[in-house]
Amino acid sequence: MSSIRLFILSSFAELGPMHGHRLRQEAERKRVPFWTDIPVGAVYGAMNRLAAEGLLREAGREQEGNRPTRQLYEITEDGRHALARLRHDGLTEIWFKYDPFDLALTRVDTAKLDELPALLADRLARMKAQLEERRRMIEQALPFIGVAEEWAVRHTAHRMEAEVQYLTDLITALPNLIADERNPRPRKEKP
Structure with missing residues (x-):
């Protein structure tokens, strides 16, 4: 069970296409590090891994003002299936780490x-x-x-x-x- 995969895929399913910076802002807005094991800065690398696995795909590019162009991603059908499994596993698996x-x-x-x-x-x-x-x-x-x-x-x-x-x-x-x-x-x- 991967908390960061669940967060990222569910965010894309809920919010639609976005770039990594917006996802990071969403994690900060929802105070994700407060109630999960997800470091906010880890979303960029995890997004890249999810894209490499075909669970996210490029959905275009966006540029705001003088800022650099940002790559937008969206969830794929395979990503939606993976999300469904992650949601189920997150609610049913017992997570226990030895101290x-x-x-x-x-x-x-x-x-x-x-x-x-x-x-x-x-x-x-x-x-x-x-x-x-x-x-x-x-x-x-x-x-x-x-x-x-x-x-x-x-x-x-x-x-x-x-x-x-x-x-x-x-x-x-x-x-x-x-x-x-x-x-x-x-x-x-x-x-």
């Missing part, structure tokens, strides 16, 4: 176990600060976004809330974790 934190936790330096409570407390404090910042950003954005976009930005906040709860629970369990790391209990081998 390197989990591996680091299982590979903690036993010589530095006394540092673990402070490290986790700091991580929790930073996570809470990020969550509060996210909540402020959502409140500021609400007058400018639709209901679907509101729920999209709230999704990240809900995930952050779960991370705060996880870290809180982990800190509570730290005495047992540290004791187990210092004196590991025997583990059964899989047959």
Whole structure:
């Protein structure tokens, strides 16, 4: 599932032919980096890839004033089929990435176990600060976004809330974790 492909193809399907700069402006106007993993500057390269794949095609050229001539693109029929698949996949696939934190936790330096409570407390404090910042950003954005976009930005906040709860629970369990790391209990081998 590619967020940037979904954004670009859906923008062309909705807005019609346009040049890359207009697409970038649309991404900025819709505050796409706020609720997706799309860096606004990446739209140009992604547009070129979509055109090379036949999902976009040149639709003419445009010149405004003294500005350089800009190439206009439009979505193709193949692009519309790809868009339909991306929309479906985006709503049905579960997107989950493992956090390197989990591996680091299982590979903690036993010589530095006394540092673990402070490290986790700091991580929790930073996570809470990020969550509060996210909540402020959502409140500021609400007058400018639709209901679907509101729920999209709230999704990240809900995930952050779960991370705060996880870290809180982990800190509570730290005495047992540290004791187990210092004196590991025997583990059964899989047959």
